[in-house]
Amino acid sequence: MQRLQAFKYELKPDGGQQRNLCRYAGSCRFVYNKALALQQANHEAGEKFIGYVAMAKHLTAWRNGTETPWLKDSPVHPLP
Numbered sequence: 001m002q003r004l005q006a007f008k009y010e011l012k013p014d015g016g017q018q019r020n021l022c023r024y025a026g027s028c029r030f031v032y033n034k035a036l037a038l039q040q041a042n043h044e045a046g047e048k049f050i051g052y053v054a055m056a057k058h059l060t061a062w063r064n065g066t067e068t069p070w071l072k073d074s075p076v077h078p079l080p
Helices: 015-044 052-064 069-073
Strands: none
Touching: 015 052, 015 069, 052 069
């Protein structure tokens, strides 16, 4: 008979860590919504789907843009 075992972990961040986690989550949400809007506008125009490489170039432009300089504070890996 096979026995299954599970573990539960709870994160207990301090104040600074909690602010950083909220900032990262907000950045990911912003990038997701902006990319979704870009894909929807592209679809309505009758153009092809934007692939990963092209979308990564858009992300780089958003991170280096003057409108969203706060995206540079977030790690780049969870954003795309």
